[in-house]
Structures are given as structure tokens and as C-alpha cells.
Amino acid sequence: MNGVANDHVLIFDPYTAGHHLEHLSHLVRYEVSRETGRRLSLVVHPDIDERCPDLVADSRASENVDVHSLQSEEWEQIRGSSNLLGQSVAEWNLVRTYGHDLQVDRCILMEMNVLQFALGLPLQPVDFDVDGILFFPYVRIDCEDQSPLKRWLCWLEKLRKWGQTEWMLRNTCLQTIYVLNDSEAAATLREIHTTDVFTPLPDPVPEWEKSDNARDGQMEAAGEWSEDRTHFLLFGSLRTQKGIRQLLQAAEQLAPSDASRMGLHLLGQPKNEWETQLPRRIERLRRVRPGLHLHYEGRFLSNVELAQAIEATDIILAPYQRTEGSSGVIGHAARHRCPVIGPSTGLVGSLIQEYQLGITINATSPSAIRRAMINLVGEQKIGDEEKMMEYVRERTPDAFASALLDELP
Structure with missing residues (x-):
């Protein structure tokens, strides 16, 4: 894929807490304001109309931006999973389904941490490129100044997350993994895992409306x-x-x-x-x-x-x-x-x-x-x-x- 204006990009983010809606809003407003000719399809939480009406309203300003709310039964597939492994597979199955049905060229996973397990499974490759944002990179975990037991448990956690990252990188469709706000961690991950897929991503600081006083x-x-x-x-x-x-x-x-x-x-x-x-x-x-x-x-x-x-x-x-x-x-x-x-x-x-x-x-x-x-x-x-x-x-x-x-x- 070459990133030309008529690419069809799937944005997958079924969550609404914290930064999720804010990040989606930035993407929609950016695309609407520029009218690049690119098509943007967002797959989001079932209650997006209620939880972020401004995002939905902004998307309607462009015929190239579509918002697809998950069906209640699709959301239940994620929320009803008894463990993170089940949740990972449920989310990835939805990504594969929407990506195939919408015939996208590229998918951006707005939070790929939970998806790491499913991404490494030996499943049939998807016919679109996959990028994602990785939060809490393990190379930043500090195991010093702790008791011997806590230090040992901390290093076990880092080893587990190293293994998760190696497992995820088995997926040949992965093109770019964005590390939020951390160029140093991105460089370290590139060196440790001998791959160029890791790149830093600025953590956006929006300007909130405020009163005169x-x-x-x-x-x-x-x-x-x-x-x-x-x-x-x-x-x-x-x-x-x-x-x-x-x-x-x-x-x-x-x-x-x-x-x-x-x-x-x-x-x-x-x-x-x-x-x-x-x-x-x-x-x-x-x-x-x-x-x-x-x-x-x-x-x-x-x-x-x-x-x-x-x-x-x-x-x-x-x-x-x-x-x-x-x-x-x-x-x-x-x-x-x-x-x-x-x-x-x-x-x-x-x-x-x-x-x-x-x-x-x-x-x-x-x-x-x-x-x-x-x-x-x-x-x-x-x-x-x-x-x-x-x-x-x-x-x-x-x-x-x-x-x-x-x-x-």
C-alpha cells in the first residue's frame, strides 16, 4: 500500500473510556477539514451516538467518513469474554470481518495491547495492512528500588511482555506499531526485536474551550x-x-x-x-x-x-x-x-x-x-x-x- 489519497482506512476502536473518543475525534476532524479523497471507516462502540454525538456530527460533514457502530451482539462478543485471550480473539475476528466486508486497504488498531495474542495466531492472513498503537511499552517498566521479590516479579512481567511482542510480530500483515509519546522506547524496541515497525506517535494535547474567567x-x-x-x-x-x-x-x-x-x-x-x-x-x-x-x-x-x-x-x-x-x-x-x-x-x-x-x-x-x-x-x-x-x-x-x-x- 502506498498511502495515496484514495486509500480506504479502517479505524477500529470499540472503547469509550479515557483517551479513546478524544483520539477518534481528532482523526475525524482532521480528515473532514482536508477532504483528501481518502475514505475513512470507523468501527466504534454501539452507543457512540450517545457518548460522543459531536464525533458523529463531524463525520456527517464528509461523504468520505463513515461511522459503523458495533451491533449489540458484536459488543457482547468482546465484553462477554471470560479472559483476555478470548477478548483478543473476539476483537480480531471483528477486525477481520469489517476489514473484509468494507474492502479496506489498511486498518489502524487504536489500542492494540489486547490484540497481541490474536495477532500472533497462525490464522489466514488478512488482505489489508495492519497498523496499531501500542500503549505501556515494557521497556519503560522500572524494576529497580524494589524488594527482591517485587524486583523478580517485575522482571517476570517484562519477560512476559517481551514474549507477547515477539508473538505479535509473527503477523506478516503488521506494518507499523506506533509507540505513544516515546521516541526512546520506539528506538529500543526496534533494536531489541530487530525490526523497523516501531515508530513514535505524538500524544495529542487538545485545546479545551474555557470561559473568559x-x-x-x-x-x-x-x-x-x-x-x-x-x-x-x-x-x-x-x-x-x-x-x-x-x-x-x-x-x-x-x-x-x-x-x-x-x-x-x-x-x-x-x-x-x-x-x-x-x-x-x-x-x-x-x-x-x-x-x-x-x-x-x-x-x-x-x-x-x-x-x-x-x-x-x-x-x-x-x-x-x-x-x-x-x-x-x-x-x-x-x-x-x-x-x-x-x-x-x-x-x-x-x-x-x-x-x-x-x-x-x-x-x-x-x-x-x-x-x-x-x-x-x-x-x-x-x-x-x-x-x-x-x-x-x-x-x-x-x-x-x-x-x-x-x-x-
Whole structure:
């Protein structure tokens, strides 16, 4: 395939959480705005009309962009799988079916991690090229500074993921594997697996709509963003990997005099065990540290609301427990010139340090998080705003879409 304008490209992404809908929207808007003559067919979640009506509306502006919602029984094939191997095969079967029926030239798997097992199976090759985005590359997993048992288990995980990657690479239809936001990992993977299929992909930083004065929003009316405190914000999916447990422990360890100078904002939908645990932990925190201004909204906020919150806050909290993947949080923080507290390890730590986006710590330690928060109270200059803007300029939504649709390696 040569990447000419009349290629028919299948975009396969049946999920809606996190970055999924945002990434799909970037591709649709890019294609509609350019009218390259290329045909784009998206295979997406059954409830796409309800969950992302703007994407569907944008697609209707071009006769070359089609949105195909999975049928409920097709979605059940994925969701009903009892294990990841079954899910992998179910997804790949849908890719093969849609790719064949739509007669595409190329398929882009918007998240190929689960599909690695099925991609390596000795099945009949498909008659189209396959590309995909690989998240959380194993070469970024840091096994140092752990107990002997944890270090051993960590290396076993890296070995397993090395094997998964080798297995996936058996598929001769694979042309390009995009590594999100990590040119170093892409180069390392090329060397380890002696193949040129790995290439970096910019993690897009969109520009959210915001009000003229972020402090005039609903949250300001509720008195959430007072000027006499330093405000810390954790947003997005509130789950274990985001460091919510360590953050709550850090907040409980604050001295009352330090807590009285801070506002802590937890804005996002709790996930998994935190759906029930988080409300209880917040009530406990209110009891033990009544001087801390604690603001919790257990729902996904709109882009406008999040833009208001980031503009109003002083420090973004990003104490990731797994650091080998990219982070949309640090991109949004950089766009708003808001410094972050993040991990010192992995890709996230490397990006924070390279672009001077804030400070890095041992994010697995509640004491380290607590000390960082105390040290930053009242600080006026954290990070480098010019470097923050450089980070954003290198990761525009158009750069992301162009790399996937136009710049075939």
C-alpha cells in the first residue's frame, strides 16, 4: 500500500473510556477539514451516538467518513469474554470481518495491547495492512528500588511482555506499531526485536474551550477556589494506578497547620473498588483534617469544567503508580501552564524532567507526596512555561492525526 489519497482506512476502536473518543475525534476532524479523497471507516462502540454525538456530527460533514457502530451482539462478543485471550480473539475476528466486508486497504488498531495474542495466531492472513498503537511499552517498566521479590516479579512481567511482542510480530500483515509519546522506547524496541515497525506517535494535547474567567464558574460560586490557599488538583479516572491511595494517605499525614493552607480537588469518576471506597475515605479525611479544603466531584466533568478547574488550580497532581505509558494529564497541565507533581520514573517522569513541567518524586511514597505538597505551598515559580508550550506545540491533534493517516513509514 502506498498511502495515496484514495486509500480506504479502517479505524477500529470499540472503547469509550479515557483517551479513546478524544483520539477518534481528532482523526475525524482532521480528515473532514482536508477532504483528501481518502475514505475513512470507523468501527466504534454501539452507543457512540450517545457518548460522543459531536464525533458523529463531524463525520456527517464528509461523504468520505463513515461511522459503523458495533451491533449489540458484536459488543457482547468482546465484553462477554471470560479472559483476555478470548477478548483478543473476539476483537480480531471483528477486525477481520469489517476489514473484509468494507474492502479496506489498511486498518489502524487504536489500542492494540489486547490484540497481541490474536495477532500472533497462525490464522489466514488478512488482505489489508495492519497498523496499531501500542500503549505501556515494557521497556519503560522500572524494576529497580524494589524488594527482591517485587524486583523478580517485575522482571517476570517484562519477560512476559517481551514474549507477547515477539508473538505479535509473527503477523506478516503488521506494518507499523506506533509507540505513544516515546521516541526512546520506539528506538529500543526496534533494536531489541530487530525490526523497523516501531515508530513514535505524538500524544495529542487538545485545546479545551474555557470561559473568559475560570474563577467565575459554578465551582467558584460554591467557594471552592479561594485565593488564600494553594490548590492541588487530581482529575480524570480516579483509580489505583493514578495514585489515589497514596494521595489520600499523604493528605491524612499533613499537619493541621499545613492542611489549613491547602485546597485538594478530586474531580473525576472513581473506578473499580474506589466507587465504594472513595466516598468513605473522603469522609474520613474530612474528619481527621477539617482544616483542609476538600472538593470532590465523583463524575466525569465536561471539557469546559476541567479547563476552568485547571485554570483555577496551582498544582496538578499526577502520582502515577505505573509510569511506562504516556499521560494526557501532563499535556493538559502544560497547555494551561500549570506545574505538576509526578513520578520520577518511566516515561512520565522523563517527560516532566525533559520539559520542566514540574517536579518529580517517588510517587509510591505518601510521605514524598506530602513533602512535595508542603514545599510547593505559596511557590510562585515552578517549572518552565516556555518548555511547557514547546511540549504542547510538538503534540497538536493535527500532528497526531497526520502521523497516523499521512506519514506512512
